[in-house]
Amino acid sequence: xxxxLNLEDLKEIKAKAVSLLATRGVCADPLVxxxxxxxxxxxxxxxxxxxxSSRDVREALVTEIKKQGLQEEVRVILTGCHGFCAKGPLVVxxxxxxxxxxxxxxxxxxxxxxxxxxxxIIEDLIYKDPQSQEQFPVYHEIxxxxxxxxxxxxxxxxxxxxxxxEYIARxxxxxxxxxxxxxxxxxxxxxxxxxxxxxxxxxxxxxxxxWEITQRSPAKPKYLVCNADEGDPxxxxxxxxxxxxxxxxxxxxxxxxxxxxxxxxxxYCRAEYPLAIQRIKIALSQAYEYxxxxxxxxxxxxSFDIYLREGAGAFVCGEETALLASVEGRRGxxxxxxxxxSIAGLWSKPTNVxxxxxxxxxxxxILHGADWFRSFGTKNSPGTATFALTGKINNIGLIxxxxxxxxxxxxxxxxxxxxxxxxxxxxxxxxxxxxxxxTEALDTxxxxxxxVQAGATMGSGGMIVVDEDTCMVEFAKYFLTFASAExxxxxxxxxxxxxxxxxVLTRISNGEGKPEDLDEIEYISNNMKEASLCALGxxxxxxxxxxxxxxxxxxxxxxxxKKCPAKxxxxxxxxxxxxxxxxxxxxxxxxxxxxxxxGEKREVHYIDPNICERCGICIEVCKFxxxxxx
Amino acid sequence: MLEKATITIDGKKIQARYGQTVLQAxxxxxxxxxxLCDHPALPPEGACxxxxxxxxxxxxxxxxxxxxxxxxxxxxTRSPKxxxxxxxxxxxxxxxxxxxxxxxxxxxxxxxxxxxxxxxITGDRFQGEKHQYPIxxxxxxxxxxxxxxxxxxxxxxACAYINGVEAISVFYRGFxxxxxxxxxxxxxxxxxxxxxxCVEVCPTGALWPKMAFGRGRPYQLQKIQxxxxxxxxxCQIELQVRDNRIVNVFGVENAPVNHGFTCxxxxxxxxxxxxxxxxxxxxxxxxxxxxxxxxxxxxxEWVEVDWDTALEIVSRKLVETRDTYGSDATGVLTxxxxxxEENYLMNKLARQIIGTNNIDHCARL
Ligand SMILES: Cc1cc2nc3c(=O)[nH]c(=O)nc-3n(C[C@H](O)[C@H](O)[C@H](O)COP(=O)(O)O)c2cc1C
Ligand code: SF4
Ligand code: SF4
Ligand code: SF4
Ligand code: FES
Numbered sequence: 004x005x006x007x008l009n010l011e012d013l014k015e016i017k018a019k020a021v022s023l024l025a026t027r028g029v030c031a032d033p034l035v036x037x038x039x040x041x042x043x044x045x046x047x048x049x050x051x052x053x054x055x056s057s058r059d060v061r062e063a064l065v066t067e068i069k070k071q072g073l074q075e076e077v078r079v080i081l082t083g084c085h086g087f088c089a090k091g092p093l094v095v096x097x098x099x100x101x102x103x104x105x106x107x108x109x110x111x112x113x114x115x116x117x118x119x120x121x122x123x124i125i126e127d128l129i130y131k132d133p134q135s136q137e138q139f140p141v142y143h144e145i146x147x148x149x150x151x152x153x154x155x156x157x158x159x160x161x162x163x164x165x166x167x168x169e170y171i172a173r174x175x176x177x178x179x180x181x182x183x184x185x186x187x188x189x190x191x192x193x194x195x196x197x198x199x200x201x202x203x204x205x206x207x208x209x210x211x212x213x214w215e216i217t218q219r220s221p222a223k224p225k226y227l228v229c230n231a232d233e234g235d236p237x238x239x240x241x242x243x244x245x246x247x248x249x250x251x252x253x254x255x256x257x258x259x260x261x262x263x264x265x266x267x268x269x270x271y272c273r274a275e276y277p278l279a280i281q282r283i284k285i286a287l288s289q290a291y292e293y294x295x296x297x298x299x300x301x302x303x304x305x306s307f308d309i310y311l312r313e314g315a316g317a318f319v320c321g322e323e324t325a326l327l328a329s330v331e332g333r334r335g336x337x338x339x340x341x342x343x344x345s346i347a348g349l350w351s352k353p354t355n356v357x358x359x360x361x362x363x364x365x366x367x368x369i370l371h372g373a374d375w376f377r378s379f380g381t382k383n384s385p386g387t388a389t390f391a392l393t394g395k396i397n398n399i400g401l402i403x404x405x406x407x408x409x410x411x412x413x414x415x416x417x418x419x420x421x422x423x424x425x426x427x428x429x430x431x432x433x434x435x436x437x438x439x440x441x442t443e444a445l446d447t448x449x450x451x452x453x454x455v456q457a458g459a460t461m462g463s464g465g466m467i468v469v470d471e472d473t474c475m476v477e478f479a480k481y482f483l484t485f486a487s488a489e490x491x492x493x494x495x496x497x498x499x500x501x502x503x504x505x506x507v508l509t510r511i512s513n514g515e516g517k518p519e520d521l522d523e524i525e526y527i528s529n530n531m532k533e534a535s536l537c538a539l540g541x542x543x544x545x546x547x548x549x550x551x552x553x554x555x556x557x558x559x560x561x562x563x564x565k566k567c568p569a570k571x572x573x574x575x576x577x578x579x580x581x582x583x584x585x586x587x588x589x590x591x592x593x594x595x596x597x598x599x600x601x602g603e604k605r606e607v608h609y610i611d612p613n614i615c616e617r618c619g620i621c622i623e624v625c626k627f628x629x630x631x632x633x
Numbered sequence: 634m635l636e637k638a639t640i641t642i643d644g645k646k647i648q649a650r651y652g653q654t655v656l657q658a659x660x661x662x663x664x665x666x667x668x669l670c671d672h673p674a675l676p677p678e679g680a681c682x683x684x685x686x687x688x689x690x691x692x693x694x695x696x697x698x699x700x701x702x703x704x705x706x707x708x709x710t711r712s713p714k715x716x717x718x719x720x721x722x723x724x725x726x727x728x729x730x731x732x733x734x735x736x737x738x739x740x741x742x743x744x745x746x747x748x749x750x751x752x753x754i755t756g757d758r759f760q761g762e763k764h765q766y767p768i769x770x771x772x773x774x775x776x777x778x779x780x781x782x783x784x785x786x787x788x789x790x791a792c793a794y795i796n797g798v799e800a801i802s803v804f805y806r807g808f809x810x811x812x813x814x815x816x817x818x819x820x821x822x823x824x825x826x827x828x829x830x831c832v833e834v835c836p837t838g839a840l841w842p843k844m845a846f847g848r849g850r851p852y853q854l855q856k857i858q859x860x861x862x863x864x865x866x867x868c869q870i871e872l873q874v875r876d877n878r879i880v881n882v883f884g885v886e887n888a889p890v891n892h893g894f895t896c897x898x899x900x901x902x903x904x905x906x907x908x909x910x911x912x913x914x915x916x917x918x919x920x921x922x923x924x925x926x927x928x929x930x931x932x933x934e935w936v937e938v939d940w941d942t943a944l945e946i947v948s949r950k951l952v953e954t955r956d957t958y959g960s961d962a963t964g965v966l967t968x969x970x971x972x973x974e975e976n977y978l979m980n981k982l983a984r985q986i987i988g989t990n991n992i993d994h995c996a997r998l
Contacts, residue, residue, distance in 0.1 A: 317806070334803060339679035339699040492784065492803065492810025493680050496718075499725035502808040506761045530721040533694050533714065534682045541693060 006294030008302040010180035020172035027097045042077045042119050043097040049084025057092035063111035083247015085160035086401030095142050102142040103128040133397050147398045150417045152405045154387045155360045159247030164282050167289040170250040178366035179254050183303040191262035197373035199385040204358030205463045207451035216345040218263045220353035227260050227268035228356045234318035235434035238465040240389040241359035245279035249286035255362030260307045267308045274313040318489035322537050323356040336491040337537035380406030384450035395470040397422050411445040425470040433462025435482040436542035438549030458549045474571035475554040480508045482546040497540025500531045513574035516562035570632045573617040582607045584629035591621035640706040649702040656697040670785035671698040672834050674892050682722045687712045720752050728759035731780050739838030741851040771821035774901045779811050782839035788831035795894050800825040829900040845881040861899035864969045868895045879903050915943035960988035967994050
């Protein structure tokens, strides 16, 4: 493939590429009809599905298709993440758009013979709603997808991320071509400003304004950085986009580079994302090959390069100044701002830092206009939010929803509610630096400002749901343990304050809490918030503050009554045999890893609280409900 | 960069300049803001949070040592919030500190101690885990006690920016972060050159000269400002002396030549001063005082004389040699230990008085 020299040529390439997506009925061009007799089998190649052997399933399907002599008509394509990771490996058969869940290698012959050849649905592989038991064979009709609005994720799971032509078929690089041929840098910035796009990396700073500050900053050269560090445990939105639609991010970066007047961009991606890194590399080399990167892009005067930098897996390296230090090859530690990166970033030159999703949305805003983007979401938070939905919720996975949707809608309509009929207790947004919200806050709209007002944050997009069995002290301690271990250690309030706060929480959950500890939590938290150098230290107390605010009685029970109401904190619970129920079957005794249980056959057993490790195995194995926690 | 900006600190309007930090502007106007990690010879770090001030319209407290001046800033250096935050950081530092000030070498010369005193921090606010690091006394010059380190990173910056060696860096993170040498070796096995710049700037007793241990409190030491005798650069040093013996050597902070820093020799190479073999008076060969004639190959013994006698012999011999064998029979070798002025004078002596160009300099020590 030679370099594409102008927008017209690019549109021609697109017109040809569209046929690649014909069977999937999803091309941007409505004129292309579904081709009869052909089929595309899409297998999720996201990290989650790969971990559950989707690559083997793919091999099995390829082999089976060959065996049945169908390789001319049927293509097998490994896509990026579909988001519905809990049900992986996922397979979608087009043109019928049938979704099969938890597909095994042994299912391959059935899928080929029954679905592809005979157009039959395989009942036991389709998605069944866990509550209503209703069956949903068609991919986009299942409740998990039906309620989503996919802008950032529009190509994820739909196209082959390793084939630039499929991206082009979805209008890829048309925005870039349009910008280079028809727009001045300032016009691009105006559109982004008008769209109201706010950074998806957590803080929600207005993207157009950041671009403008960087553009106006006098020093040269200027740089661009894409923050793909995504260190928030459990979050995988950025990874999914880089794995499933890397070109959208690259195109967004090139457009931003043009608008700002930057010479080069860096993608900073954590090394723990090998698949994303591999796909970025492939995408970059294809973009160079087509002339979307390098000298005189699409025949214009604009030249731009993108380099990939791999991070070594420190959460704090997601903080922009630490990230810049790391790109420069120094220890990844934040430095005080001002000066902000827009004024003095990489090698002290003006540098625009944006998140993966922020760049990824840019091409679509350019193509469809600022008003189009503003038509989604709320006035002050236009567009969509992506979340990694996890915890005690039926549909675990990656979702994208319009801003302004309520937490309740996300948890119950998309997430399918809480499993095993348990009661909802809290939802943590904003990851380890965010906060939890209780039942009373379920009708909070999900947008940058409302979440902060309610006591949590948008953060980078983790959403963890917990049920009645969760102890909120323990829950807060979990995040605090993470955040304080990830402190870079530069500033005193975070380095030592985080540890001292963790010590207070540990004391409380061990039943050694003192009445003054709640004041101590507030004292440490308030001062960490005020005095820490970067947002990591400032927000480390967030989860503790939020849980103390909404679940204070639970803390008080730990301190004053030495009780853990959720019966979780090991220092505050004992396992006891209920004499009336115990049959002396000896199952618990045999299974106890600590040998804490004594008792003869057909006699009531006894758990020695001094030996018991509170692992809970005995409760699980007892068939007579004869063990309780108190 | 010289553009003026009017800012208000504690209600007082002052003229500052763009390019200055709030701390610099405050200092220029005689307003005190405490610091711990900041050091005038080093780039600011913003790590200790002791210099925090309240700046109106900023979301959180800001470090004065890094915050750039701009028109209209309104700054409060002693608001209750500021005082509480400073105390908080000090309480935290003290909660992971040995508190053995009684026997600590740095007592009386420790910024942490001074600030704890100023803010009334006693050390019982937080009880929690304290580090127990082994002491690194592997080298002849510097003792490293990480238990006393407050991670201000002054040493890291001094080694990188002053000496250009980068022997020190921070290892690990969070509560487990510590300063280390080379690739986390002992100081002895690292690229360290023992210039002592790190010791100079360390605000606590974490880095301390080995020679000074147990030899006196700051107030028991006499402080004598002098010029290092090693080379012509002429670094100003402060000898801390007890009973007429050197206990410790520091650089003189505002000395124009060295700004408080020295090389390894100036700081640690002073054991010759009190050495038994050191000559403190001139000596001449005995025969020179008597017949002036040598007995064969035997040059005879040394005798102590006064300077006039010694110099008189030297000048007589120089003149004799010139007059008998010609000007170029004499060569002059001067020393880098001399000042430029001294070397200049030797040059004059060689060329104008003796009349030879045979003059050179040992260029190094
Ligand atoms: C501890 C910490 C971790 C962060 N991690 C990320 C991250 O993984 N990805 C990201 O885009 N932004 C992260 N941020 C936010 C960045 O500092 C920065 O605000 C963001 O990349 C700007 O991009 P945006 O304007 O597109 O949101 C983090 C911030 C902090 C304090
Ligand atoms: S707040 Fe924590 S992570 Fe941020 S600079 Fe300070 S020590 Fe490092
Ligand atoms: S003595 Fe000098 S070279 Fe050695 S660590 Fe200290 S500053 Fe660096
Ligand atoms: S050794 Fe001294 S100068 Fe170095 S970081 Fe520790 S306290 Fe600061
Ligand atoms: S002196 Fe400013 S943060 Fe340490």
